Amino acid sequence: MPPSIDPAILRALSIDASQAKAASHGGSGFASTYRITTDTTSAFVKTSNSKGAATMFEGEHASLNAINSAVPSLSPRSFAWGELESGGHFLATEFLDMSSRTSSGGKRSGMTLAQKLAKLHTTSVPDEFKGKGFGFPVPTCCGDTMQDNSWKSSWADFFAQNRLMHILKCAEKNNGTDKRLRSLIEDVCEKVVPRLLGDGHLGREQGVQPVVCHGDLWSGNKGKASFVGRSEDPNEKGAVENVVFDPSVCYGHNEYDHGIMNMFGGFSGSFWKEYHAACPKTEPAEEYEDRVKLYEAYHHLNHYSIFGGGYKSGAISMLNGLLKKYG
Numbered sequence: 001m002p003p004s005i006d007p008a009i010l011r012a013l014s015i016d017a018s019q020a021k022a023a024s025h026g027g028s029g030f031a032s033t034y035r036i037t038t039d040t041t042s043a044f045v046k047t048s049n050s051k052g053a054a055t056m057f058e059g060e061h062a063s064l065n066a067i068n069s070a071v072p073s074l075s076p077r078s079f080a081w082g083e084l085e086s087g088g089h090f091l092a093t094e095f096l097d098m099s100s101r102t103s104s105g106g107k108r109s110g111m112t113l114a115q116k117l118a119k120l121h122t123t124s125v126p127d128e129f130k131g132k133g134f135g136f137p138v139p140t141c142c143g144d145t146m147q148d149n150s151w152k153s154s155w156a157d158f159f160a161q162n163r164l165m166h167i168l169k170c171a172e173k174n175n176g177t178d179k180r181l182r183s184l185i186e187d188v189c190e191k192v193v194p195r196l197l198g199d200g201h202l203g204r205e206q207g208v209q210p211v212v213c214h215g216d217l218w219s220g221n222k223g224k225a226s227f228v229g230r231s232e233d234p235n236e237k238g239a240v241e242n243v244v245f246d247p248s249v250c251y252g253h254n255e256y257d258h259g260i261m262n263m264f265g266g267f268s269g270s271f272w273k274e275y276h277a278a279c280p281k282t283e284p285a286e287e288y289e290d291r292v293k294l295y296e297a298y299h300h301l302n303h304y305s306i307f308g309g310g311y312k313s314g315a316i317s318m319l320n321g322l323l324k325k326y327g
Contacts, residue, residue, distance in 0.1 A: 003032070008085050013043055015036070032046070032048065043093065059138055059139055060247065067212055075243060078091065096227065096243060098223055112242060113244075115274065124211070125210050145167065148166045155197055155252060156202070158252065159252075171312075181316065187323055191326060204284070208254075211253075211254050212249055214247045215256075221245055263296045300315035
């Protein structure tokens, strides 16, 4: 039986119930997902009754539109998010046809995924956020972890407080207190983070400028697809593009994205060569691998917070290695 369309979604998309069809599509561990089609509209919808759904969908809505604003062919646009009349919340975005492997017409951007990500990571933040520093206007969720994106003038402070210390608190809430883990993370925040990411060191005299970071760019959140809903631009209809989705954006150091990209693999040597040709490693370049390891450790901690198990040992090993080298 096809899912019914909540009136709140119909209003948000400005569509008539009598003209709309809904069918289950895709899957998510945190939401129900389906596609809505009319003669003029094709939308992908997520709904959830979970406690954190409002934060999750508001964050994804803002994240998708931040990416799309910088590189329109890299992600779907988000149309709306809000409260359902039947209870719970929804997110409605452009529909991506992930079954498309070759273009059925239309003009492609001609950009590879590496080129698009490099463009994303070298595009200045919108004028309204310039001068605010590092952060994002709303919280975002990485998995089901709510991330604190309150603004910090220093990237080192943001990563230490808003990421490492915040995920430690989440992990303690979910899995219980581990005094040795807490001590290790506090030491890393006090000694390693300033050494690798501190003002005047990272990026040398020029420092680093905040850019859009996807925030959860593992290989499962990229693919090839056509933007079915962009019928208002006939040049784009049917063109298959390299795309990313399910973001958890912050305005941060571009290499922050490299942590989770490295954690699960799926990005080839040729990808990185092409990416770094357009977006060079931040100085000091010789510390690049250690910065990526530090950023990757955050995602091991996040996975430990969500799933428990062996992810903690992976994070501890990485952080101990960095502390031994820089502490």
